[in-house]
Amino acid sequence: MPDAPEAIRIDRFVEKQFKVSPRYELLPDGVLGYTAFGQSGVTAIVITTALDEEGGSVSERRIRTTLAHEAGHGLLHTHLFALGEKPLKLFEDGHNQPEILCRDVHGTPRESRYDGRWWEFQANRAIGGLLMPRGLVTKAAAPFCEERGGLGLSALKEDQRERAARELAEIFDVNPAVARIRLDDVFARNESGQLTL
Structure with a gap:
């Protein structure tokens, strides 16, 4: 790796x-x-x-x-x-x-x-x-993330999700659909807007 x-x-x-x-x-x-x-x-x-x-x-x-x-x-x-x-x-x-x-x-x-x-x-x-191994995705997505919650957990900014997918698709040489799915795995969307553990 x-x-x-x-x-x-x-x-x-x-x-x-x-x-x-x-x-x-x-x-x-x-x-x-x-x-x-x-x-x-x-x-x-x-x-x-x-x-x-x-x-x-x-x-x-x-x-x-x-x-x-x-x-x-x-x-x-x-x-x-x-x-x-x-x-x-x-x-x-x-x-x-x-x-x-x-x-x-x-x-x-x-x-x-x-x-x-x-x-x-x-x-x-x-x-x-x-x-797209998790550790490498986390590093590559860092510019599109922000700290949230009392623990300061890294979360993907929702308004940056598509841009991050396109950028990571280029970095990892995958189709954008693969990058979108992986970003959703690593940085799950939370409908309520609040992060959970």
Whole structure:
């Protein structure tokens, strides 16, 4: 992990943590990537070549996000395969299916839909923690914060939230949506206007 806020080398994390190098393959439309598991853990993390072919910073950021999502599966779900407890409804079509979890898209690029697969929800939540570690986010967001309450806790100024998201997206090389979600995790919005512990 870097000492100062900067883009996390998620590809390097995958290589060190799981002892596999991410690879690119042509995947079915809508599938951004997948994680393959064996008895000893993660055996492959694969990203669709379609993301790489798009080019540009948005594409690069989608690749990084997909790698983080797949790393989330590796960190959170390896035990399901090592223990033989596969997620319900993932492998309905037979026992000879490859043991994988995949990241896919639903509908249009702007449409966001959660279809109830808990393992995908968990892998999505891992993206922020892997690409934007809490300590580095706190440092990077400091110019957009103020001390509040009797304890002087640091809180993100509501009128600076969007500006902070854009700035942190650049610093951590993530899409602004990822930065917004992570800022909401680290600096939760309080509807009442009062900080709570």
